[in-house]
Amino acid sequence: MTERKAWCLSLIPVLFFFISFFTYYCSYAIVQSYAGTSKSVKSHNSLCAGRLTQKKWESLDLNISRRTQLFLKLDDFFWREHLSTLPLPYGIKGSELQLLKVLAVTANCQMPANIENLECRTCVVIGNSFAIKNTSLGGTIDKYDVVIRLNDAPVRGYEDDVGNKTTMRFFYPESASYNPGLNNQPGTLQIFVPFKQQDVLWLKEILYNEKRGRKGFWKPPPQIWLGDFAQIRVLDPHFLHQTAEKLLRIPLSAKGKQIHPTTGMLAVVVALNYCDVVHIAGFGYPNSRNLNDPVHYFDHRTMKSMKNSYHDLSHEAEVLKRLEDSGAIFYLHPHS
Template identity: 65%
Template sequence: MLQGKVWCLRLLPIPLLIIILAAYNCSYGVLDRYRILNLSWKPTKVVCNDWITQQKWESLNFKINKTTKLFLKLEDFFWKEYVSQLPLPYGIKGSEQMLLKILAATESSDMPAHIENLECRTCVVVGNGFAIKNTSLGSIIDKYDVVIRLNDAPVRGFEEDVGKKTTMRFFYPESASSNPGLHNDEDTLMVLVPFKPQDLRWLKEILYDEKRVRKGFWKPPPLIWLGHSSKVRVLDPHFMHWTAKKLLQIPEQNGFHPTTGILAVFVALNYCDVVHIAGFGYPPKRNQLQPIHYYGSHTMNSMKNSPHDVSREGRALKRLENSGALAYLHPHL
């Protein structure tokens, strides 16, 4: 009997060792999944060859040509017939003349050549959500080829969590910062997402220094905008249309349209080989006092009359994550 107990004690370390190794591997996998195990991690071509990107397009429930140009170009209106059956935000019907003037005043070219010519584009879309706060992801975010930011989300003072680099910033007049130079790089592309004709009118008035008309906005946009015309781009509404129709499957005429954030994710999926996201997700609806941004003091109360279906967008992001089309840089609900 005594010998049996001795043998049991001798064997006890073995199952304990197995449990410890299993726990370690599990934690390693979780941490590696969210890219926070090694802060020196650098996205490289290697990640473009893994099973996630190989199966990404087969697993998605939408099809779109990856060679589609992101921005509207002046030549679209002169060298070929640009036919659109839909008005903004899903098409340019009725806004052609304003767009002609805007595109004539901007370079309206493609992405920078050093990004266009990459064999493998690694991209991160940085959302404005509270989830990115205190993550210390800044150094990782700055290593991606393309960093997409949204609206007027600040960078200065938040670099440790959100990074410094900005390749593109998606915005609309109400979300525009008067001086883009404060929170963007010198070569950041300022990408206008036109939701309505007034958005194009605002940009035209800015570019041509015309009298500002303030009607038609839910929030007064800047009367003076210091963005440089050579860095201005207008996103093709084609992407907004397919984000709503294919990704979110929003029923027509229901009054909702995609947020700038989910739109940026869709654009990244069609332009980049590897897509990671951070700062996405809203607090539970029951917690109306929870901050929704990593900056400022807005809470879920401010979303009461929103024209966006954030629950639908959350489910879409979950499907994309489960399919391997994208990955989060931090744990999330």
């Protein structure tokens, strides 16, 4: 009897060890499961907190104030109190009547409520550069609240690198796709950027089904546009003016060849005004002087085609570097 009692007592440490191990294992598993959940939430929250608390780029003198009125609207008829003194693309002087007709059809000037009401807006601007090819960033890009794309850059067939989500697409007549539905989701906002008076005329003719003019374009724009008119927004020229004068510091009126900001640089400035987090991908051109280097991720155009461009690409690259160094933007992929 005494031996049996001693044997049972000898099992107590072993039993205690197994009970302790089982308790520790279950506790660890539970803690890890919660840790995994909080980690993903913390990642998003910290992304927003960093943007909201660290405004390192205020020294850039951009007067960024999270302005939510991005588009021209009919009820205030653009700067009624302060009439514009500049023509397009930096003002609306001389285009008031045509814009009035356009806005009479595209009356909606709002952003979707699910984006407008966000406490923190995470945004990514997707450029068309060859630099985004083979990056496999598609899944990452689709997680942002706002995905901004440019011109007629395709999505179909390139989803692995550029994603599938599109919140806004910036375009002008020469860069418009005749059928926006091919590479955009149904709710995508079509952000019209007028660079010249003919651009506004083109949109008016599309909206009112009038005879299309063909003069004044460096490339024939679509004569048929199959997009949803309700999704069109006309970008306020304030942002192009801000991009040129405050950021790029290029002359707004000059004799000879006029230099204008690229649509990509404009989209970055709009994002800086509207979003709390601004990341970019697909920006940057080859550093080499080889004119046969590819320009875009989706076609066979080379640097030779950019030789007579109305943009100062090297200067814009320097400005993007300054924005990156200041913490205003963040690249999703390595770049030179």
